Structures are given as C-alpha cells and as structure tokens.
Amino acid sequence: MSNITLKVNGKTHTVDIDPSTPLLYILRNDLGLQGPRFGCGLGQCGLCTVIINGEATRSCIMPTSAVKDEITTLEGLAKEGTLDPIQQAWIDEQVPQCGFCQNGQIMSAKVLLEKNPNPTDAQIREGMTSTLCRCMTYYRIQAAIKRAAKVIAGARPASEKEVAA
Amino acid sequence: MKPFTNIPKQIEEVLEKGHVTTSRRDLLKSAGLLVVSFSGTGSSPLIPAASAQAPAAANGAGPYSDPDFRQLDSWIVIHEDNSATFYVGKTDLGQGTGTAIRQIMSDELDIAYDKTSVIMGRTDLTVDQGGSGGSDAIQRDGWPMRRVAAEARRVLLELASKQLGVPVDQLAVSEGVVTVTADPSRKATYGELIGARRFNVTLTGDNINATTGVAKVKAVQDLKLVGQSLKRYDIPPKVDGSLKWAVDVKLPGMLHARNVKPPVAGAKLQSIDESSVRDLPGFVKVVSKGNYVAVVCEREEQAIQAARQLKVNWRKPETPSFPDSEDLYRYMRSATPTSSPKQNVIGNPDAALASAVKVVEAEYDFPYQGHTAIGPAHATADPSNGQMTIYSNDMKSYGMRRGVAEFLEMPQDRVRVVWMEGPQGYGRTAADDAGFEAAFLAKEVGRPVRVQWMRDEETAWDTKGPAYAFKLRGGLDAQGNLTAWEYNARAADYHHVGYNEPDTVLIAQLAGMGRSNPASGRASTPSDMYAIPSRRMTTQVVSMPLVFETPLRTGNLRDPDGPQVTFASESFIDELAAEAKADPVEFRLELLTASTEEDDGFKRARSIAVIKAAVEAYGWETRPSPKPLDSGAILTGRGIAYSYRSQTVAAQIAEVEVDRRTGHVWVKRLVCGHDCGLVVNPEGLRRTVEGAMLHSLSRTLCEEVTFNTEMITSVDWGSSPTLTYADTPAQIDVVVVNGDPKPDRPDLPPYGAGETACKPLIAAVANAIYDATGVRIRRVPFRDARVLAALKAARV
Numbered sequence: 001m002s003n004i005t006l007k008v009n010g011k012t013h014t015v016d017i018d019p020s021t022p023l024l025y026i027l028r029n030d031l032g033l034q035g036p037r038f039g040c041g042l043g044q045c046g047l048c049t050v051i052i053n054g055e056a057t058r059s060c061i062m063p064t065s066a067v068k069d070e071i072t073t074l075e076g077l078a079k080e081g082t083l084d085p086i087q088q089a090w091i092d093e094q095v096p097q098c099g100f101c102q103n104g105q106i107m108s109a110k111v112l113l114e115k116n117p118n119p120t121d122a123q124i125r126e127g128m129t130s131t132l133c134r135c136m137t138y139y140r141i142q143a144a145i146k147r148a149a150k151v152i153a154g155a156r157p158a159s160e161k162e163v164a165a
Numbered sequence: 166m167k168p169f170t171n172i173p174k175q176i177e178e179v180l181e182k183g184h185v186t187t188s189r190r191d192l193l194k195s196a197g198l199l200v201v202s203f204s205g206t207g208s209s210p211l212i213p214a215a216s217a218q219a220p221a222a223a224n225g226a227g228p229y230s231d232p233d234f235r236q237l238d239s240w241i242v243i244h245e246d247n248s249a250t251f252y253v254g255k256t257d258l259g260q261g262t263g264t265a266i267r268q269i270m271s272d273e274l275d276i277a278y279d280k281t282s283v284i285m286g287r288t289d290l291t292v293d294q295g296g297s298g299g300s301d302a303i304q305r306d307g308w309p310m311r312r313v314a315a316e317a318r319r320v321l322l323e324l325a326s327k328q329l330g331v332p333v334d335q336l337a338v339s340e341g342v343v344t345v346t347a348d349p350s351r352k353a354t355y356g357e358l359i360g361a362r363r364f365n366v367t368l369t370g371d372n373i374n375a376t377t378g379v380a381k382v383k384a385v386q387d388l389k390l391v392g393q394s395l396k397r398y399d400i401p402p403k404v405d406g407s408l409k410w411a412v413d414v415k416l417p418g419m420l421h422a423r424n425v426k427p428p429v430a431g432a433k434l435q436s437i438d439e440s441s442v443r444d445l446p447g448f449v450k451v452v453s454k455g456n457y458v459a460v461v462c463e464r465e466e467q468a469i470q471a472a473r474q475l476k477v478n479w480r481k482p483e484t485p486s487f488p489d490s491e492d493l494y495r496y497m498r499s500a501t502p503t504s505s506p507k508q509n510v511i512g513n514p515d516a517a518l519a520s521a522v523k524v525v526e527a528e529y530d531f532p533y534q535g536h537t538a539i540g541p542a543h544a545t546a547d548p549s550n551g552q553m554t555i556y557s558n559d560m561k562s563y564g565m566r567r568g569v570a571e572f573l574e575m576p577q578d579r580v581r582v583v584w585m586e587g588p589q590g591y592g593r594t595a596a597d598d599a600g601f602e603a604a605f606l607a608k609e610v611g612r613p614v615r616v617q618w619m620r621d622e623e624t625a626w627d628t629k630g631p632a633y634a635f636k637l638r639g640g641l642d643a644q645g646n647l648t649a650w651e652y653n654a655r656a657a658d659y660h661h662v663g664y665n666e667p668d669t670v671l672i673a674q675l676a677g678m679g680r681s682n683p684a685s686g687r688a689s690t691p692s693d694m695y696a697i698p699s700r701r702m703t704t705q706v707v708s709m710p711l712v713f714e715t716p717l718r719t720g721n722l723r724d725p726d727g728p729q730v731t732f733a734s735e736s737f738i739d740e741l742a743a744e745a746k747a748d749p750v751e752f753r754l755e756l757l758t759a760s761t762e763e764d765d766g767f768k769r770a771r772s773i774a775v776i777k778a779a780v781e782a783y784g785w786e787t788r789p790s791p792k793p794l795d796s797g798a799i800l801t802g803r804g805i806a807y808s809y810r811s812q813t814v815a816a817q818i819a820e821v822e823v824d825r826r827t828g829h830v831w832v833k834r835l836v837c838g839h840d841c842g843l844v845v846n847p848e849g850l851r852r853t854v855e856g857a858m859l860h861s862l863s864r865t866l867c868e869e870v871t872f873n874t875e876m877i878t879s880v881d882w883g884s885s886p887t888l889t890y891a892d893t894p895a896q897i898d899v900v901v902v903n904g905d906p907k908p909d910r911p912d913l914p915p916y917g918a919g920e921t922a923c924k925p926l927i928a929a930v931a932n933a934i935y936d937a938t939g940v941r942i943r944r945v946p947f948r949d950a951r952v953l954a955a956l957k958a959a960r961v
Contacts, residue, residue, distance in 0.1 A: 001446070018446070021466045029465055034413045035406035039539055040620040041469075044882040047539065074406035083405060090404045094396060094848060097856050098259030098589035099403035101539050106404065121895070129890040132882060134539040135259055135589050136859030138893040140852065 004064055008033070009076030019065035024048045026064050027073060035074025035103045039132075046104030046131035056111040074103045077110065085155070086110050089148035097135030104131045109145050117156075118149055227552035228578035229289035234373045237320070237366035239292050240313040241274070245360030247341045248280040253310055254294025254373070255302045256286035256560050257399065259589045260856070260919055261849035262302045264397045268845050269307050272390040273314035273382060276341040276355065282398075286562045286584030294373055296561035296584070298595055298664070298721070300917025303845060304811070307915060309376040313368065316378025320366055324358045384911030385843060394848035399586070411585035414545040414556040416613040420449055421465040422606050423472035425458040426622055427675075429875040430486040431711045432479035434458065441476035451475065452609050455677035456714060459602065461610055469619070485874035486711035493657075494530040494944075497634040502705035503659050509690065512699030517649030521640025525744050529733040530944040531633040533657065533870035536722055537885060540588035541623035545615040546603035553580045553607065557600040558587020564665035565597060569604045572667035572678070580604075591723035591860070596628050596662045598671045605672060624885050625877040626671065628720025629870055631658035633688070635733040645745030647756060649699040654730065658686030659708035662720040674714045683712050686719065689726035691734035692809045692924070694769040695753070696760035716877045717870070724810060724920035728861055728927050732945060735806035735928030739790065740941065748787045749805050749932060750780050766812050767905055771840045774904025776807055776816040779838035782900045783818045790932065791939040794961065798826050801833075804932025806925035812914075813841040813921040814904070817858065821933040825961055828953025832862055832930055835894050837922055840902040843915040851899045854922040858897070861926035863888035869946050 005014045008031060015030045022041075027033045027050070039047030041060045048060040051072040077084040083091075086109050096102045105128070112119060112127040119127065124145050133141070232239040232252070242250045251270050257263040263283050271278045286296050294306045318338065325343035326333045329351055337346050343358070345351040370376040385391075402408035427434075434456045442448055442460065447467035452459045460475055462468040488496035518524055544557040553575060559565040562582040570577040587594065599616050607614040618626075633656050640649035660683035662669045668680040688704035709717055742752035757773050764770055779785075785803070792802060800823045807816040820834040839854050867886045871879045879885035905913060927945060934952070935941050940959045942952060 018466065025464070025466045028413075029415075032415075033406070034409065037410075037412060037540060038617065039541075040882060042620060042881055044620075045539060078405060087404045091396070091400055094400060094852060096259065096400055096403050097852065098586070099400070099408075100259075100410070100586075100588035102403055103406070125890045125893070132539060132887055132889065134537065134591075134860075134887060135856050136863060136888055136893075137852075137856065138888075138890045139855055139859070139897055142890070142893065 006064070006067060007070040009071070009073060017064060020063050023050070023059040023062045023064045023067055023071070027059060027071070033073050033075055037100065037103060039101065044132070045101070046108060047101050049104040049107040049131070051107055051111060054111065054114060056108045074106060077106070084110065085151040086113065086144070086148040089144040089151065093140050093144040093147060095137050095140045095144050097137055101131070101133045105133065105141055109141070109148070113145065113149055113152060117152060119145070226550045227581070228576070229552070229581040230578055232290065232292045234292040234376050235368045235370065237313060237317060237364040237368055237378065240310070241270070241317045242363065243317070243321070243355050243359045245356045247354040247356030247360070248282070249274065249276050249355070251281060251283040251310070252291040253283060253285055253306070254292045254296065254563065255306055256297045256562065256584050257586070258297055258560055260853045261397045261846060262297065263399060264395060265303055265845040265849060266307070266310060267398070268390040268393070268395060269303070270310050270314040272388045273311045274318050275338045278390055278395060280341060287582070288563055288566045289581040292373060293563045296559070296563055298561060298592070300810070300813070300919035300921070303915045304917040305374060309370070309374060311382045312377040312380070315380040315382050316366065316368065317364065319378065319380035320364060321355050321358055325353050328353055328358065385913050386909070386911055391843065391845050392847070394846055397849065408586060411545070411556050411558040411587045412540065412543050412617070414585070414615065416545065416547055419545065419613040419615055420461050420463060420610060421468040422459050422461045422603070422614050422616040423468040424602065424616070424618065424622060425460060425472050425475055425477060426626060427456055427479055427714070429479070429481055430715050430717070431482040432456070435478040435480050438476035442471040442474050445471050445474065450610055452606055455675055457672050457675035459606055459616070461606060461614060481875065482711070484710060486715065487709045487717060487872055487874060489873050490532065490869070490871045493532070493632055494634045497632065497655050497657055497707050500707040502655070503708050504685065504706065506703045506705045509702040510700070514649050514651055514699040514701040517699035518638060518640045518651065521648055522643045523641040523744055524638060525641070525741055526636070526638045527737055527740055527941070527943060529635040529637070529736060531729040531732060532945060533629045533632045533717060534722065534864055534868045535624060535629055535870055535885065536591050536593035536627050536720070537624055537868070537887065538588045538590040538593050538627070541618035541620060542593070542597065542599035542627070543587070543615070543617040544597070544599040544603040545613060546600070546607035547613040548607040548611060549613070551579065553604050555580070555582045555600045555604055556585055557582055557597065558585060558594055559597040559600055559665065560590070560594045561664050564595070565600050568665035568667045568670065569601055572601055572670070572673060573604060573608055592721040592725070593627055595664045596670065596720040597665065601670045601672050621880040624880045626716045628662055628718055628722070630722030630725070630729070631656045631661070631686070631719040633729040633733070637733060637737040639737065639741045641741060641745055645747055647697055647741055650697045652690065652700070652702040652734065654688045654690070654704045654733070655707050656686065656688035656704070656726070657709060657717075658688065658706050658719045660684050660712050660718065661686040662718050671718070679713060689730050691730050692727070693734065693807065694760065694772045694809070695756035696762070697756065717872070723857070723860065724923040727808065727810060727920065727924040728864055731806065731808045731924045732927040732931065735808065735925055736931045736941070736943070739804065739928070739932040739935065743790050743935070746789045748789055750776060750785060751787065753805070753807060768809060768812060768814065770906055771814045771902070771904030772807060772809065775814050775838035775840050775902050776805070777838075778900045778902045779805070779816040779818050779836050782838070782898050783836040785818065790936040792936055794939060798824060800825055800937040802933045802935070802937025804929045804934070804936050806928035806932060808921070808924040810917070810921040810924060812916040813839070813918060815839045815921045815925055817922070817925045817929045819926070819929040819933045821930060821937055823934055823937045823952065825938070825956055828949040828951070828956060830866060830930070830934060830947050830952055831892065832894050832933075834896045836898045836900065838900045838902050839918070839922060840904045841916040841918040841921070842903070842905070843913045844901055845915060847901060850901060850918055853918055854899045855897050857920060857922035858926050859888060859893070861923045862892070862930070865927045865930045865945065866892060866947055
C-alpha cells in the first residue's frame with residue numbers, strides 16, 4: 001500500500017492503495033464515482049472509459065500508479081450545471097436502452113469529437129467501433145454524435161470556425 | 166443537474182448512509198403523511214388512521230410483509246403538492262417501461278405526467294406483478310395499473326364532489342385539478358383533497374391481474390398521454406452519471422467476493438489450499454460448499470487477486486461433457502431424445518408429400534448463444550438484523566425473494582429484494598445467480614457482501630439459448646402452391662433453468678443443493694398464420710452428456726426459441742418460394758390470404774398489413790429470388806421474413822451487401838412493419854424494435870458459443886464477438902402499423918413489443934444473402950469464413 005495522489009474532475013485526492021490496482025476500482029470504490037463501470041477487465045468493451053490527457057483510456061487495465069495527468073470521468077463532463085453537448089445530444093436522441101455501457105459511448109464520442117469536430121459516418125464507425133453496446137444502440141449513437149457535432153460547431157467562435165474550414 | 170433516482174429519495178439517503186431501515190409506511194409518516202381513510206363509496210366520513218388500517222407490520226428492520234394488491238394505496242399515493250407516486254411490480258430493462266407505465270397511469274388518473282414518479286420491483290414496497298418477462302409489462306400488467314388509476318380518479322372526484330358541494334357529473338378534472346364545470350373558479354387539487362392522507366379503498370379481483378375498483382378505464386380516444394412520445398425519465402441520470410445502479414450499492418462493513426469456478430465443466434472439488442491466499446492483504450475468508458468456491462476480501466481488487474491466486478485441486482470428469490461445438494449438430498441429430506416426440510398434425514402430410522410435384526428438403530443448424538450481458542452478474546446482500554436485503558438488477562425480483570428464502574431456509578418475510586437498474590440481460594436476470602450467491606456469502610460471513618462475476622466467468626457460465634437442429638420438407642403442386650409442410654426440430658434444451666429456482670440456480674447445482682430430476686426443456690414450433698393444407702410439426706429435446714453443473718445450461722433468451730425457429734421456418738418458406746419461382750412476398754401473402762379460418766385477434770389480417778407496410782416502405786420490387794448475379798465484388802440483395810409473438814406481428818426486410826472476396830455480409834438497410842396494437846410511446850417503441858432487430862442481427866452475424874469436449878472456449882469479446890458500429894445498418898425504418906380492421910375501436914388493447922422484432926430478422930438476412938448470391942446459408946452465425954466457404958463451394 002502507498003499513498004497516491006490523483007486529480008479527478010478538478011479535485012485532488014490522495015488514496016492509500018496498492019499502486020498496481022487498476023484505476024477503475026479506485027475511482028469507483030474510493031472516490032465514489034459511478035460513471036466508469038466494470039464490463040470486462042480486459043480493455044475490450046469500453047465501459048470503464050475515462051479521459052486522460054485527451055485520450056479515451058480504459059481504466060480497468062490502467063494501473064493507478066501509471067496515471068500522471070488529470071482524469072475526467074462522465075461526472076466531470078458537465079460544466080457549471082450544464083450538460084456537455086454530447087450528453088445533451090444523448091438525451092435529445094433518446095439514445096440509451098439499458099444505458100449500462102453509455103459511459104463508454106459518451107466518453108469515446110467526446111474524444112472523437114475533440115479530435116475530429118466534423119466526422120464522416122465512416123469516421124464515426126471507425127472511431128467508435130471498439131466501444132461495445134449489447135442493446136445495440138449504435139444507430140442512435142451515430143445520430144447523437146452528428147447532432148452534438150452540429151451544436152458544438154454552432155457554439156464555436158467564428159474565427160475558430162474559419163480555421164476549421 | 167437534477168439528481169435522479171428511480172427509488173425514493175429517502176431510500177437513497179439511507180443507502181448513502183448504509184442501512185435501509187425505513188419501510189414505505191415509515192417513509193410516508195416521515196414525509197408528514199398520516200394514514201387516514203375514507204370509504205370507497207364516498208359516503209363515509211374520514212376515519213382516523215389508527216382505526217382505519219392495521220398498524221403497518223413492516224418496518225425497515227423487517228419482517229417484510231407483502232403489499233396488498235387489493236388496497237388502492239398499495240398502488241398510488243397522492244402527495245400534498247399534487248404529485249403522485251405509482252408503485253408497480255414490474256422492472257424496466259431499458260426499454261422505457263417505467264415511462265410507459267407513468268403515461269398510462271397518469272392518463273387514467275388525469276394528473277400531469279411531470280407530477281408523477283414510479284417505484285418498480287421492490288418486493289417490500291410494490292405489489293407482486295412478477296417483475297418483467299414475456300414482454301407483458303403493458304400487455305398484461307398495464308391493465309390493473311390503468312384500472313387502479315381510474316379508481317383513484319373516481320374516489321378523488323367523489324371527495325371533490327363533497328368538498329365543492331356539486332355532483333360528480335358537474336365536475337371536470339385536468340392535470341390533477343378538479344373544477345366545477347359551471348364555475349371553473351371553484352376548484353380543488355388532488356393534493357388538497359387527499360394530501361397528507363392515504364387512500365383506504367379496497368379493490369377486488371381474484372388475482373393481481375384482475376385487480377379492479379368500481380371505475381371503468383377510459384376509451385382509447387379519451388387518452389391524452391398515451392400515444393405521445395414522451396422522453397424517458399431515466400435517460401438524463403444515465404447520461405450524467407447520477408443514477409445509482411445495483412452495481413453502485415455500498416454498505417458499511419461491506420465485503421467483496423469473487424467466485425472460483427471449476428476450470429472445466431463437471432469438475433469436482435478435491436481440496437483447497439487456503440494458505441495460497443491467507444496472507445494476501447484484505448483476505449477474509451474462503452467459502453466453499455460442494456463445488457461452489459468463493460473468496461471474500463475487504464476490497465474488490467483484493468478479492469479479484471485472491472480468486473486468481475487461490476490454489477484449488479479439481480478432478481476432471483472421466484467422460485466428455487459435450488461434443489466439440491463443430492460436432493454439435495451431428496451429435497444432436499444422432500442423440501437419443503430425452504422423451505418421445507411431440508407432434509402436431511394438420512391434414513394428411515404423408516399423402517400430400519407423396520402426391521407433390523416437387524419436394525424440397527433442407528436442414529438448418531443454430532448454435533447455443535449466450536445472453537452475454539455487457540456487465541457481468543452482480544448483487545449486494547445485507548444480512549443485518551437477521552433479515553436479508555438483496556440489491557439486485559434481477560428482472561423478477563419477487564421470484565428472487567422467494568427463491569433466496571427457500572435456498573437459505575429463511576422465512577420469506579425476512580427476505581426482500583430491492584430492484585435497481587442494471588445491464589440489459591435479455592432474460593439472464595430471470596435466472597440470476599449473483600443475488601443467491603451474495604445472500605449465501607453474506608449469511609456465511611455475517612456482513613454485507615457484494616459479488617460480481619468476471620468477464621470470462623459470465624461469458625462461459627451465463628445461461629444460454631438452446632442450440633437447434635432442424636429438418637424441413639415441403640411439397641409443391643404443379644401450380645407452385647405449397648400443399649405439405651413437415652417440420653422437425655431438435656433442441657439441446659434438457660434441464661432448462663427456470664426463474665430464480667432455488668434448486669436450479671448455479672450455486673445450488675454446484676453446492677450439491679440442486680434438483681436431481683432435470684427439467685424437461687422444450688423445442689418450439691413456428692409462429693405464422695400460413696394456410697398450408699397439410700402440416701406435421703415434430704419437436705424433440707436432446708441432452709448433452711453433462712446435465713448438471715454445466716456452463717451449457719439453457720435459460721430463456723429474449724424471445725425464447727423464436728429466432729432459432731423462425732430462422733428455419735422463414736428461410737424454408739423462401740426456399741419453397743424460390744422453387745416455385747414466386748416472389749417471396751407474393752408467396753407469403755398467398756399463404757396468408759388462402760385461409761378461411763376464424764381470425765382470432767385479427768392476427769392474420771394484421772400479418773398481411775405488416776407485410777404490406779414493410780414492402781411499401783422498402784420499395785420492394787416484385788420478382789423471384791435469387792436475382793441475376795452481379796458482376797462486381799459486392800453483391801446486393803433483399804430478403805423478407807415475418808412472424809408473430811403472442812398478438813404482436815412483425816415483418817422485416819433486410820438489404821444486404823455481400824463481399825464475394827471476403828464473405829463479409831453488411832446489412833445496409835432494415836425495414837420493420839410492426840403491429841402491437843395500441844402504442845403508448847411511439848418513439849420508445851421504435852427504439853425498442855430497433856434494439857430487438859440489431860440484437861438479432863448480432864445473433865445472425867456474430868454470436869456462437871464455442872466449446873471443446875470439456876469446456877467453453879468463447880469467453881471474452883474476442884472469442885465471443887458481438888455486433889459493433891462497423892456492422893450497423895446505414896438506415897433503419899420502423900413502420901408502426903395498426904392492422905386492426907377497426908383501428909379506432911375504443912378498447913384497442915396494447916400488445917407486447919419487447920421481443921417480436923427479434924424473431925424474423927435472421928431469416929430475412931439469410932433470404933437476402935440468397936437473393937444476392939443464389940447461395941443459401943443454413944447455419945448461424947453468418948461469419949465471414951462460413952459465408953465465403955459457401956460462396957466458393959457454389960463457385961460464386
């Protein structure tokens with residue numbers, strides 16, 4: 001056991017744990033976060049996805065001691081009580097069925113749109129294909145990602161839009 | 166962000182604090198609600214609480230008596246702020262059931278939807294409607310909900326009549342506000358009429374499904390919320406991370422457990438070397454009984470590590486537990502069935518086949534498929550105060566309560582199950598294992614225990630949909646009419662696991678507490694309304710060599726048997742249509758329209774309507790299959806299939822692209838004509854139907870349980886693939902049909918919608934592949950290698 005300091009959703013925490021413990025268990029059991037969930041423990045399904053340094057990271061296979069940068073979880077996407085446009089698009093398109101995997105879908109979509117604000121259908125398929133959903137909500141997720149991309153583009157300052165164009 | 170939970174805030178608070186010590190009646194008291202009473206006839210004065218009802222037997226520490234379904238206040242509580250809480254015995258598996266229930270009950274009660282909430286599937290708070298299953302939440306269980314809501318409205322109007330001094334027929338009610346028709350300034354809200362008091366109205370009905378008051382439900386034309394695509398209340402908290410799921414339950418002193426499963430099927434425990442884990446940090450206990458082994462630790466990652474590290478000696482069985490999965494269908498066809506065949510005969514099939522001009526014959530194979538929930542089985546059990554509370558996503562929480570009580574030999578009123586949301590399991594949680602295990606372990610260690618399965622454990626050991634081997638024969642006359650049809654099905658379904666049975670749940674089998682007589686299982690027959698003069702349908706069940714303690718234990722998988730059976734029957738109808746050189750739609754419509762039998766529930770009329778609706782939406786070109794072979798690398802085609810489940814009918818058209826170089830099949834477009842009678846929430850229905858179709862598409866293209874003769878070999882998302890984005894159709898159209906000949910009738914019933922759309926899809930894809938390539942794929946799943954081999958064999 002040893003003390004490890006983690007910055008999560010803007011807050012700093014110190015936990016006394018076995019440093020090889022996958023990050024997922026620390027987030028869920030020590031920091032009380034519910035967004036990331038256990039699905040496979042193998043990095044295959046994406047339920048445990050968090051964002052670290054702009055990358056969608058599978059926290060079930062990430063040793064906590066290896067995490068140096070700030071962690072963003074699903075709970076950290078909303079800013080000042082306003083949902084992220086991706087979360088709002090998920091509601092507007094009524095994406096989830098059971099919703100158990102949707103943390104992974106939303107966090108993966110967040111990274112996808114950060115990297116590519118205007119993805120084609122093919123790019124969405126490629127970018128999201130390793131994030132699994134057993135309710136098979138993929139069709140609606142695709143629609144929600146496109147909706148969110150439009151909202152985000154509309155909210156961007158004009159100068160930035162020109163750069164993007 | 167508004168925090169949200171589907172359980173009452175008070176419950177959530179005590180969950181946060183750790184112990185649920187509050188009963189519903191305590192909650193109501195603590196919320197300032199005194200139990201008072203008035204007569205259902207409206208003629209008696211209000212009676213003080215103490216004499217009105219027996220004192221609440223239940224308290225938070227137990228025992229937990231059953232809510233009485235014949236009491237109106239077991240179903241509906243109206244609050245002072247003119248809001249209402251509905252208590253129902255169903256669970257929501259992610260298809261918007263809770264939203265639909267709020268819609269139908271709000272509509273009958275005449276209260277604003279936004280002012281309502283619903284509590285579901287919590288055995289000490291909600292009446293026992295069995296939880297969910299069989300797509301019956303609205304079709305069957307919606308009726309008592311509507312009737313009790315209508316009764317509550319009637320009682321409230323009686324109260325308003327007294328208070329306002331105006332006969333009921335001179336009152337109007339809208340959104341929980343009763344007004345005098347002649348003078349709308351005179352009014353009273355439901356909250357004012359009953360707030361701080363409770364209904365004391367006795368209902369009637371021999372059983373819960375028959376529960377009713379005096380009031381009649383509204384005519385369909387008078388329903389305002391039913392038919393609206395209201396947004397699901399459970400989606401925002403699922404999207405912002407605030408919903409507390411069953412996996413999120415944390416209790417003071419809670420321990421974590423992981424199972425240690427036999428490494429091969431049927432292995433017997435010889436010895437456990439506890440010293441292999443005793444010194445691990447956080448280690449608490451190894452619990453074992455028979456061949457059931459679990460490790461309990463203080464922290465979750467410690468339990469995972471200890472379960473991996475525990476040295477256990479197992480003895481392998483001396484004979485093979487199953488055939489290799491590549492040898493499965495030969496085995497099933499040659500095995501001696503577990504009982505004599507069941508037969509259903511119409512006309513004279515032997516004579517009809519003998520006189521047929523053409524006889525077509527085909528065999529179809531369908532593998533075991535897992536439920537393979539995205540989140541493995543999990544539950545938390547609290548043994549405090551000599552009671553047992555289980556926090557579970559079991560879709561049939563009431564069954565789990567009864568099962569656990571019997572399994573642990575506890576009085577039933579000392580056990581309760583708190584249903585909370587979980588991963589869609591497609592029937593997996595009707596035979597839930599983790600709740601039994603958590604309760605067993607909590608009793609063993611005397612502290613709350615959370616157990617969760619690992620991925621390989623879930624994929625290998627969850628319940629499976631049974632494998633099928635089919636043989637069909639059909640006879641055509643000189644005009645291409647189908648005159649005879651013979652269907653033989655063998656299902657590997659022996660010892661089919663029931664709902665939360667204390668003697669078939671896996672821990673009972675492993676611990677030596679299981680039943681000794683296997684359940685008989687079943688093989689099913691097709692659901693269609695075709696008029697075929699002579700039919701013989703024969704079904705038999707076969708067993709694997711290993712019957713008990715097997716990872717190939719079968720359980721109900723969404724639309725049990727439907728996808729298997731309809732794959733065979735609707736593929737074969739297409740084969741017959743091709744032989745008759747008939748268009749596949751016209752061939753089916755002729756079989757449907759040929760009947761002169763009575764059309765119970767208009768199922769035939771509605772079958773014809775959904776096929777026509779799908780055909781029109783797709784833009785179906787009338788011609789026989791297959792179409793002339795394209796010259797390019799990508800071959801395109803379309804196929805149709807149709808079926809029904811209970812009273813709900815669905816016809817589906819798949820458009821495919823088959824890559825002749827790789828064998829890869831992409832279903833580019835799907836159309837579904839769907840008729841489930843009265844639709845409560847159209848957009849919710851569309852998403853449910855899409856989900857059902859895509860689940861079946863995953864079963865079509867990807868899913869197969871593989872095994873060698875001693876163990877399952879498909880154990881994770883690599884070896885047990887599922888549908889991904891890459892396979893998702895570019896376009897899906899769900900055409901909601903009401904094929905009732907009198908679509909505007911006031912009593913139009915709603916039928917189940919969760920499963921019918923699973924049925925036809927596999928055959929629709931198989932028929933589309935045939936249309937594109939002229940090659941018939943008769944074994945599921947249609948993975949690239951299988952399709953490519955079939956194309957090559959046919960020199961396509």
